[in-house]
Amino acid sequence: MTAAPVGLSAYAARLPRLRLPAAAYRDAWGTCAARGLERKAVCAYDEDAVTLAVAAARAALTHSAAPAPFDALILGATSLPYDEKPSAATVLSALTARRDVRVVEIGGSPQAGLQALLVAWEYCAAHPGRSALAVAADAPAAPADVPHEHALGAGAAAFLVGPDTAAATLCHCAAVTLETFGARLRRRGEATLRDLELRTDTVAPALADLRAAVADWGPPDRLAVGGDAAAARRAGGVFGLSAPALSAPWARIGDCGAALAPLALCDALDRAAPGERVMAVAFGAGALALDLTAGPGLASGRADTDSVAVLADGGEEIGYVAYLRHRRMLSSRLGGTA
Amino acid sequence: MSAYISLPMFGAGTGQRLRLEAGRCRSCAALVYPQRPQCPGCGDDAFDTAPLSGTGTLYTYTVIAGGGAPAEFDDQQTMTGPLTVGVVALTEGPHVIAQIADADPETLEIGMPLRAVVRRLFDQEGVVRYGTKFVPAADA
Amino acid sequence: MGFCMRRVAVIGVGQTSYGLSPERTLKSLFAEAARAAFADVPGGLDPGAVDEAYIGSLSTGGSQLGNFAPLMLESAGMTGVSGRHVESACASSGFAFRDAYLAVASGAARIAAAGGIEKMSDLPRERTRSWLGVSGDVEWERLAGTNFPGIYAMMARRHMHEHGTTKAQITAVGVKNRANAVANPTAQVRKAITLDQALAMPMLADPFCLADACGITDGASMVLLCDWETARAFTDTPVEVVGSGAGTDFVAIHDRPSLTRLPAARKAACQAYAQAGLGPADIDLAEVHDCFTIGEILAYADLGFCDEAEAGRLVADGVTARDGPRPVNVSGGLIGKGHPIGATGTGQIYELVHQLRGTAREPSRQIAAPRYGLAHNVGGSGGSVAVHILKAAD
Incomplete structure (x- = not known):
């Protein structure tokens, strides 16, 4: 790492609007296999990791004058729609018309989100003066009848990384x-x-x-x-x-x-x-x-309404069948939750 | 069998569909969205890109009952019920048709503030089609 | 139109019954309408005498894309006749009629045929809904998530917002037209309902319920036009086409400055009135495009029968009832008679011609001695409109 500090000038969290309480699993299956889970944030029918990524990225960029003050976009996710066809390009296309931005897509494990932030850091360290947008977005899925499905939720976070360390170094x-x-x-x-x-x-x-x-x-x-x-x-x-x-x-x-x-x-x-x-x-x-x-500028420019705690406490609770419908687990014609 | 526009046409519309890019006529400064090849005001065909803010109000709307949705939205409607669609009066002037998401139809009022979000519209030819919907602006 | 045009008359009209005929073929439906039209000409007419033929259809049966017109002409004994497919969504045969009128009026044709056909009840649900949803702007309306009822529903809601028009006033159009259709032997829906029953029907696209909408219909129609002198050789009482107008507009409703009027209909109506030297007060009966109830309310103002703000009251006030001063959609309209999309325009002409001749099959629905009848045929949500004015023989 070079001497010039690299940090975060902005960050934002975004959760989908719907919430499913653990009690819904107890009602449906007799138990909730996710011990300690109170409730979870879940995607509506028209949301996925890509839409969540766009929402978090746009929120992180709210206070930037330029629409795309970054030269690289690093996306960490495990539940993107394609094995091949980079969703990072889709996310980029929703943020800017710029074509000169490098995108990197990281998957493979729940580390992918933090790995995206790490890669953004290393990019900025290797290119002093440049910025990178690191986005972690995910909505992992599992079949309805397996215990590990009970815990699976959805959310996204975006970090604007670069020489401005107002939020964190x-x-x-x-x-x-x-x-x-x-x-x-x-x-x-x-x-x-x-x-x-x-x-x-x-x-x-x-x-x-x-x-x-x-x-x-x-x-x-x-x-x-x-x-x-x-x-x-x-x-x-x-x-x-x-x-x-x-x-x-x-x-x-x-x-x-x-x-x-x-x-x-x-x-x-x-x-x-x-x-x-x-x-x-x-x-x-x-x-x-x-x-x-x-960093010193942590509190400024960030509304409390956007804090993870407030977002988590908000949202609209739905029932288990509505959850299955939204998550496409009842859609025979569209290949399930992909 | 669904309504269809080709993938090249679909891709050409990304700037308008995801970034709400209007065209500003170089001759008469009219703002055109969705874009068209000729300015409806003066007929000229040269435009500059002018991204819109994504804010607007509800100009009119309807709630499409079960079974009525276009085929591309059939599964969405089967799974999530009535489909709310409206004409949004964007702050900068143009109007656009879009789904109104995250809102109970009973709470809709002409004039209510809305903002644009990117959502998944449908799948076709193996490609996910993302587009813009509008949600009540009071939402976080 | 400022140049010298020949006088044009309608000498024969024919149509099938409107309804669901999944097992009928496209060819047999068109053959039936054509045969009826040629037989309707006093003394009959040899199909080979037709100079130009215009056949409207939106879906062409869901299969026949190329050479649709020659295929239909074969079933009508018109093989060899100059023919072409005309498409303007639900105004396909209205525009076919205008094209046929222009051919005869210009002197290019002595006898012209205009017709239309739609056959949709035999297609799987997905295909039918595809065809029904593609007359708007596919990229920006359809693929944003709205269906066709949704487009008109959004226009209705705007009418309610700007003019205080109520749901009951709008749905009353459907009640009137279903009642009118009961006496029409060719109509698809021949069961009247009360306003309360209509308002209780399932929702379609708010504020519309099922009673506000036409259904899916199979059917075909055809009419024969010729110059005035030729017409007099066939009959002493030819019906004359005294006015013809047409226009287009932005297809996507979000590109229109107002959702409570159809500029294309106003333009078409003004053009037809001007040519005929008539005004709205001269029209004794009208067949207008009520694919959805609001369509008829918009027509009242677009055709100059009243102001936009008053249009919601005309049905309740009895103005457009069958026994009122200006009966509208005596046939039952699209809601009662049916809407075989490509055939509707010339089907409206069929109704007007019989009324103007005094030959409505069911005497109870004959309007007393009408002089001028108007047909108003709209494509999609108003992207294209054709208006025609016919005159009874003196």
Whole structure:
């Protein structure tokens, strides 16, 4: 990394409007397999990872004079409509007529969102003076009759990365990689996630490796965790932080795939005072940690109505059958949830 | 069998459909949206691109009952019920037809403020067709 | 039209019954209408004598795209006649009639045939709805999510907003026309309903319910025109075409400055009135385009029968009732008689000609001694309109 700091000048979170309470699963199936889930944010029929990405990106760019003050767009997602045909180009086309913007699309695991932010950082560090827009957007899907479907939600977060560090400065990153088997896999051409429900703990080894990798960072003031309630507790334990300092919105918005860790990061930034150290962690075949320092301009230009907490508490609750209809799980003619 | 415009035509409309780009006539400064090859005011054919803000008000609307939607929207309607469509009076002057999303039809009023959002319209030829819908402007 | 035109008369009219005939073929339907038209000419007419033929259809049966007119002419004994397909959505045969009129009026043709045909009840639901939804701007109206009733519904809501027109006033048009259709032997819908029953019917596209809309109809119609002198050789009482007008407008309703009028209809009507030297007060009966109830209300003002703001009251006031001062859609209109899209225009001529001759099949629906009849045929939501004025023989 070069000496000139790179950080965030703006960030924005966006959730779809609909909410499904965990109680809906108890009514439908007798139990909600997502332990600790209160409710989740879910896409309406006409929403998907792409529309969420556009919404978050436009929100992050609201206060910019130019429509496209970035030279690269990095999109992290696991549930885009195509295996080939870059949705990042679609997102870009909704934001600007510029054709001279590099797009990078990252998928493969729930780390993809934080990886997009990391790539944006590295791009800006390699090209001093330039900016990049990192967008994480996801709406993972699974068949209706499997337990891991219960937690799946949707959301998006966008970060404008560059030399302006008003919102936060990017300080460190660390990644550990450990191939995992049986959890969260999806073969090419499949629209829905599989999970073999093995009892292997994939979180603890990743946290232990991560702990060692970030030893010389110093303790964070806040921890943003892209994981469920259990993962958040354990991450807090490993880094010595308890609930008030933990941003783990999973229980209120569900498993938003690649967008979960970035949304947790947005939540942490929503609460952070200037100067506080925020560490964001995402899991998936290992783990990725990003370390930021909250910037002086954090509160200005961001309406409370757009905070993750307020967005999560808002929305419109629907019932289980309406959820199945919106998520296209009853559509025989359109190939399901893709 | 659905109504059809070719993918090249569809792609050519991206700027208008997603970025709400109007054409500003170079001769008479008329704002034309959706764009057309000739200015309806003066007949000239040279325009500059003028992106609209995406804000507007509801000029008129209808709620299409079940079973009535065009074939491309049949599944959307089967799954989510009546389809709300309106003419939106954009702030800059032009009007456009679009679906009104995220709004209970009972709450619609001519004159209510709206803003543009990108949503998924339908699938055709293996390609997802995204477009602009309008939602009540009070929404976050 | 300022140049010298020959006088033109209608000497024969024919149509099939309007309704659902999924098992009939396109060819047999057109053959029936054509045969009826040639037989309607006093003393008969050899189909080979036709100089120019114009055949309107929107969907061409869902299959025949090329050489549609020659295919239909074969079924009418007109093989060899100069013929072409005319398309203006629901005004296809209205424009076919205008083209036939212009051919005879200009002297280019001595005898011309204008007709239309639509056959949709045999197509799968998806195909039918496709054809019904593509007469607007496909890219900006249809593919944004609106269907055809939705377009007219949005115009109706605007009329309610600007003029205080009520739902009951709008739906009353449908009640009137269904009542009129009961006595019409060729009509598709011959069951009257009350206004309360109509308002209770299922919603179609708010504010329209099913009672505000025409249905899907199969049918064919054809009329024969010739110059005045030739007509007098066939009959002492030819019906004359004294006015013809047509116009177009922006197809997408969001490109129109107002949704409570059809500029194309006003232009067509003004042109027809001017040619005939007549005004709205001279019209004794009119067949207008009520694909949706609001269409007839818009027509009242577009044809000059009243102001826009008053148009909603005309049905309740009895002005356009069958026994009123200006009966509109005595046939039952599109809602009652039916709307086989491409055939509707010349079907309106069929009705007017019989009324002007005094030969309505069911005496109870014969208007007493009408002198001038007007046909108003609209394509889509007003993208194209043809208006004709006919005169009874003296």
